Amino acid sequence: MPVYAHEKEFPYLTGEQNYPEADFTVEGGLVAKLSSLFPNEAITVGKPLKKLPDDGSIPGLAGWRWIHTPGHSPGHVSFFREKDRALIAGDAFIAVRQDSLFQVLTQLPEISGPPRYFTTDWVAARDSVRRLADLQPSVAITGHGPPLSGETLSSGLQKLAADFDRVAVPDYGRYVET
Template sequence: MKIATDVYGYRTAIANIAFISGLGKNKDEWVLVDAGVPYSAKFILKYASTLFGSKKPKAIVLTHGHFDHIGALPVLLKEWDVPIYAHHEEMPYLTGEKEYPRPTPFIVKGLMSYLSPFYPRDGIGLHSNLHEIETGTELEFMQGWEGIHTPGHTKGHISLYRKEDGLMLAGDAFVTVKQESLLAVLTQKEEIHGPPAYFTPNRAESRESIIKLAKLEPSTIYTGHGKPLYGKEQIAKGLYQLIRHYDVGFAESPTVV
């Protein structure tokens, strides 16, 4: 699925990944953003081959380290052996030094929420391939892209933004489907929501991160869950409505777009 110029999206069961091309001096390099759910590696490799042939990515960038965003990494690294970039506050969860906090399955109702105590929370033991990403400025290895620290869902969560065309890869800072609901996940009903509530331990930080991203006035958003959304005014309306209702019911008042 083409999201925008040089950017392609791919859904791995319940979580999205992105392929960013057109990078490097000769515009022939590409980067993978996130690594999908477990057992999705062969599908990711097949799609990458369709897009780029045998050329491996310059790097893999992680918005965060939850299981549905790093699931294919062990297999992908055997095939590609490339640098993995993440925020420094995410590192202990990727190396296995820390586990993510226990889920809170009853903040927002839904089957996906109720199943969350069974989701993996441990790290995957990455070490030699890990590199710290510089946020708050244009990324050295991704010309035109800025890394933005957007904590709340996790301590080291990041989002990516391309100012040239207003394209935002938000990860799980906010999403475009009610991820707590299995029905919404299956139907991919387009709604701007806060991050999956069951795995968002710091709601105050999460709200501030959404405010930070809304101020950038994106024209296109592609998130870790849900479909891409287009239209600067429509996206702004959805984000600011989410912000207004965020403290009451934690994203129980979505904007249908």
């Protein structure tokens, strides 16, 4: 079975390069402090690895398109279906803050930027969130937290896009530009 990925993600999927190490020094709660224990090793997908088509289509998923949404990783992509405005955002933004143990345990929905301890490019992350907000999705599934829809999604995503530098970018950390 083919595994499609953005070409900038290939080094991590061919075993050539590990993902950047987690930033346990980043501003955040207990989960951020424990992040150095999380795996970041490359994997080797092998022959099934295929480059996503340049036209934005997704083989086998008619009506869906992929959107390059870097920041959390260089080749991060999100998926969008125009007909019902459905979005699979991955970790471009998330529905439960991951650096707070309380929020991870309670799973209370709160639209947040990508996980702080594994996001290496905050400028790209901000641009990606703004690109996704411009789509005005009706429903979103993120890499962390419950699916979102309605006012929770629309107002939360617009607020995150408008205030990204203040609410998502940590005050300090290895990958934060000062």
